[in-house]
Structures are given as C-alpha cells and as structure tokens.
Amino acid sequence: MGLTDIETLHLEEFAETLLRCNHLYHPSDDSIALRNAVESRRQIEIFDYSRFADAFTRAFGMRNSLKCLQALTHLRGTIHTYRSVCDLGCGSGAFSLAFAYLADNPELDLCGLDTSEHQLSLARELMAAARLPGRFRFERKDLPTQIGDRPDLTISSFWFCENEQAIANPALFDLMVGRELLVVDYEKIIDRIATSLPKGFRILARHSTQVDVPTTLTDFVAQERASVYSIHIGRTDA
Ligand SMILES: C[S@@+](CC[C@H](N)C(=O)[O-])C[C@H]1O[C@@H](n2cnc3c(N)ncnc32)[C@H](O)[C@@H]1O
Incomplete structure (x- = not known):
C-alpha cells in the first residue's frame, strides 16, 4: 500500500x-456567520475566545x-515514540485529537495548554467523546511561560500566528519548544519560524500539502480540500 493510500x-x-x-x-448560525466573516476578510484573525469558543x-x-492529522502523517512510524506531548494553544483540542488518534498509544501523556477556560472545557469534552488511548490533561496557562518538564514533542496549531513574539524572541x-516541535499554521507563519530559527534548533522537515476532506464531513467542513503548512523542528543538542 502506498503512502497516499495509507493517508x-x-x-x-x-x-x-x-x-x-x-x-x-x-454548524450553528453563529459558526456559519463566523466562517463567512473570516472568509470574506481573508486575513490572519485573532478571535475573542471567551465569546467565540463554541x-x-x-x-x-x-x-x-484534519490539517493536523495530515501534518502528523509525515512523522510516519515515529509518532509512537513520543510519550510526553504538549499542545500549545490547544483550543478545543484539534491537534490533541489528531495526535492521540494517530499515536494510538496507551502510554501517551498529553497536556493541552490554553488561556481560555471555555476552549479547555470543549477540549475535555472532545477527548472524552473520542475515547482514544492515553492520558489527557487540559490546563489554563497564559503563554509563553515555563511549562514544566521538557516534553518529547510540542505540537501547536494556529497559536504562533497569535503569538508572533514567541517566534521573534529566542x-x-x-x-515553548520540547525536544521537538511540530507546528501547523499559516504559510507566512511557517516561513517566519523557518527564517527566524534561533541557534540550537534545526529544521527536521517542512511540508506544504493539501488535505482532501472526507465526503462524510463535508456538511461540517464546508470545503472539499484545504492547504496544510507545517514545520518540524529539532534541537541540535538532542
Ligand atoms: C486559533 S486558536 C487554535 C486552537 C487549536 N489549536 C486549533 O487548531 O483549532 C488559538 C488558541 O490559542 C489560545 N491562545 C492564544 N494566545 C494565547 C496565549 N498567549 N496563551 C495561551 N493560549 C493562547 C486561544 O485561546 C485559542 O484557543
């Protein structure tokens, strides 16, 4: 079976x-209105999550x-080797869910961090409904800040676009970065991370791909295909 078939x-x-x-x-009336507003503006948006989390x-x-899952497929067989994982700006758990699904690892210890209690409660509800193997915690943190022991992998989707100071300041x-970092974000943000990489870090991989939305999800996603930009970073001393 080829890689595309596996994906x-x-x-x-x-x-x-x-x-x-x-x-x-x-979809709700509010979510349809939000998506229409975002699509008509075509710019990087910073939302008020206390009002718009749902x-x-x-x-x-x-x-x-789906974008995060697509980015994670590039890790291929190594996804099972990451035990401690931190999801920065986890929101309602998009990246955590994709990671836990693909890792399928009962030893997984995943911690999602976010400043919005409302987003965190959605993430907890999501992971409970998904019933995937592993241990999951979702905690309130105003980032960037010390996040405890360095995780094997930090994952982050659409958090750096709202926190560009964490790219510019080594x-x-x-x-913010564990032993490794995998970011999914706007193309411009991935470019910025690649070109601002501080000493002590190196690019392990970078991908620009597309994800085909499964037909069973088209009512929810409202598009057939989406672009995915990702970068995988390692530490040079690891
Ligand atoms: C665009 S959402 C992305 C959520 C999720 N990762 C996803 O891909 O759907 C950005 C998230 O980052 C959180 N966030 C933004 N700035 C933050 C900060 N300085 N500290 C902690 N969380 C933050 C927001 O509350 C929000 O949930």
Missing part, C-alpha cells in the same frame, strides 16, 4: 472519530484537526 485510510477512519464528537462540531470550534475545529521560543 486516505487514516482520513476515512479519523472521520469516524470526528463524527463521534459531532455534537461539538455541528462558534470557532463548530466553524474550524474539524478542518483544523528565549521565549526556547521556553
């Missing part, structure tokens, strides 16, 4: 996991999770 298989199966959580993802999740949660970047 398609993962996407179809992952769609079933997402559909187990459909009560969190079902609408954001319904508008973009599934799409973001001390803050160092604080």
Whole structure:
C-alpha cells in the first residue's frame, strides 16, 4: 500500500472519530456567520475566545484537526515514540485529537495548554467523546511561560500566528519548544519560524500539502480540500 493510500485510510477512519464528537462540531448560525466573516476578510484573525469558543470550534475545529492529522502523517512510524506531548494553544483540542488518534498509544501523556477556560472545557469534552488511548490533561496557562518538564514533542496549531513574539524572541521560543516541535499554521507563519530559527534548533522537515476532506464531513467542513503548512523542528543538542 502506498503512502497516499495509507493517508486516505487514516482520513476515512479519523472521520469516524470526528463524527463521534459531532455534537461539538455541528454548524450553528453563529459558526456559519463566523466562517463567512473570516472568509470574506481573508486575513490572519485573532478571535475573542471567551465569546467565540463554541462558534470557532463548530466553524474550524474539524478542518483544523484534519490539517493536523495530515501534518502528523509525515512523522510516519515515529509518532509512537513520543510519550510526553504538549499542545500549545490547544483550543478545543484539534491537534490533541489528531495526535492521540494517530499515536494510538496507551502510554501517551498529553497536556493541552490554553488561556481560555471555555476552549479547555470543549477540549475535555472532545477527548472524552473520542475515547482514544492515553492520558489527557487540559490546563489554563497564559503563554509563553515555563511549562514544566521538557516534553518529547510540542505540537501547536494556529497559536504562533497569535503569538508572533514567541517566534521573534529566542528565549521565549526556547521556553515553548520540547525536544521537538511540530507546528501547523499559516504559510507566512511557517516561513517566519523557518527564517527566524534561533541557534540550537534545526529544521527536521517542512511540508506544504493539501488535505482532501472526507465526503462524510463535508456538511461540517464546508470545503472539499484545504492547504496544510507545517514545520518540524529539532534541537541540535538532542
Ligand atoms: C486559533 S486558536 C487554535 C486552537 C487549536 N489549536 C486549533 O487548531 O483549532 C488559538 C488558541 O490559542 C489560545 N491562545 C492564544 N494566545 C494565547 C496565549 N498567549 N496563551 C495561551 N493560549 C493562547 C486561544 O485561546 C485559542 O484557543
């Protein structure tokens, strides 16, 4: 079986996991209005998550999770080797869900951090509904800050675009990155991370791809295909 077949298989199966959580993802009037507003502006958006957490999740949660899954397929067989994982700006758990699904690892210890209590409560609800193996915690933190023991892998989707100071400042970047870092974000942000990489870090891989939205999810995602930009960073001393 070729890589594309494996990716398609993962996407179809992952769609079933997402559909187990459909009560969190079902479009609402607010989420449709939010998506239309964002699409008409075509710029990097910073949302007010205390007001829009629910609408954001319904508008973009599934799409973001599919993008993260697509980025994670590039880790291939090594995804099982990461035991401690930290999801920066986890929001309602898009990246955490994709990671836990693909890792399928009962030893996984995943901690999601976010400043919004509302987003964190959605993430807890999502992971409970998904019933994936591993231990999951979702904690309130204003980032960037010290995050405890360095995780094997830091994952982050659409958090750096709202916190570009963590790209520009090497001390803050160092604080946020585990032994490795995998970021999914806008192309411009991935470019910025690649060109601002401080001493002590190196690019392990970088990808620009597309994800085909499984037909079972088109009512939720409202597009057939989405672009995915990702970068995988390692430490030179690791
Ligand atoms: C665009 S959302 C992305 C959420 C999720 N990762 C996804 O891909 O759907 C950005 C998230 O980062 C959180 N966030 C933004 N700035 C933050 C900060 N300085 N500290 C902690 N969380 C932050 C927001 O509350 C929000 O949940």
